[in-house]
Amino acid sequence: MKKHILNTFAVVSIISLVCEMIGMVQIGKVAIFPMLYAVLIGMAVTPDLLGKKITKLKEKITAKEMGLAGEMVMLILLMLGIKLGTFVGPNINQIIQAGPAFIAQEFGHILAPLIAVPLALKLGLRREAIGAGSSISREASLGVIGEKYGIASPEGSGVLGVYLAGTIVGTIYFGILGSLSVYTGIHPLALGMACGVGSGSMMTAAASALSAVVDPQYADQVFAYASTSNMLSGITGVNILVFISLPFTEWYYKKLEGKFTKKEAGIQNA
Numbered sequence: 001m002k003k004h005i006l007n008t009f010a011v012v013s014i015i016s017l018v019c020e021m022i023g024m025v026q027i028g029k030v031a032i033f034p035m036l037y038a039v040l041i042g043m044a045v046t047p048d049l050l051g052k053k054i055t056k057l058k059e060k061i062t063a064k065e066m067g068l069a070g071e072m073v074m075l076i077l078l079m080l081g082i083k084l085g086t087f088v089g090p091n092i093n094q095i096i097q098a099g100p101a102f103i104a105q106e107f108g109h110i111l112a113p114l115i116a117v118p119l120a121l122k123l124g125l126r127r128e129a130i131g132a133g134s135s136i137s138r139e140a141s142l143g144v145i146g147e148k149y150g151i152a153s154p155e156g157s158g159v160l161g162v163y164l165a166g167t168i169v170g171t172i173y174f175g176i177l178g179s180l181s182v183y184t185g186i187h188p189l190a191l192g193m194a195c196g197v198g199s200g201s202m203m204t205a206a207a208s209a210l211s212a213v214v215d216p217q218y219a220d221q222v223f224a225y226a227s228t229s230n231m232l233s234g235i236t237g238v239n240i241l242v243f244i245s246l247p248f249t250e251w252y253y254k255k256l257e258g259k260f261t262k263k264e265a266g267i268q269n270a
Helices: 002-022 034-045 063-097 099-122 128-133 139-149 154-184 188-195 200-213 216-269
Strands: 025-027 030-032
Touching (some): 002 034, 099 128, 128 154, 128 216
Antiparallel strands (some): 025 030
């Protein structure tokens, strides 16, 4: 086990140093941060789906190292949460004034199944669409879906699949989206609020990129709004998932599933 710990920290340290040496790259108003490089490099050096070991670095990385790294993420996110909390205090008055907006945005969770469930059914998913489409599918969602249906169920497979995809692709996507969102003309604080989707890594990527391209007077406030919004998404998002979003997704799935099944049967008979 000691060997796996040393391997994990050695690989992570090398990737971190390389990314920090590259630093932030800004193309116009699009800011690309070291976190994005780290995700891409991490994807490149981990064993591929065929299990081939192309580089010497890959030989140091096995399923045990990858599992240990996944466990360490939660510990690092605790430290990140403490740091982000320092942005909230100096901006507490503005946050209190925006209080109703923070609560109102949580109802945006209902938009997820409205869009995701039909798309999932179109792509061929069945009960997996309930787990995949009911929320953003982060840690809290894994817990709720796993407790209700079982993580080995079709619904559990759906939420786990989106969770893994979000872990790999989500940070890159949110980092780029954070920079591009400034072109919408929406107020920077509203955009900062939108960065808090319930994922520490995604929120950090989006807020970092956004704060780098907005007016400097809003930079710290963007982080304050993003971290507060992220915290509320974690707290209220679970309740909305349990009492509103998940029951609605179940009902919505039952309404749509028959229509997609009939369409597929018609295509097969044609």
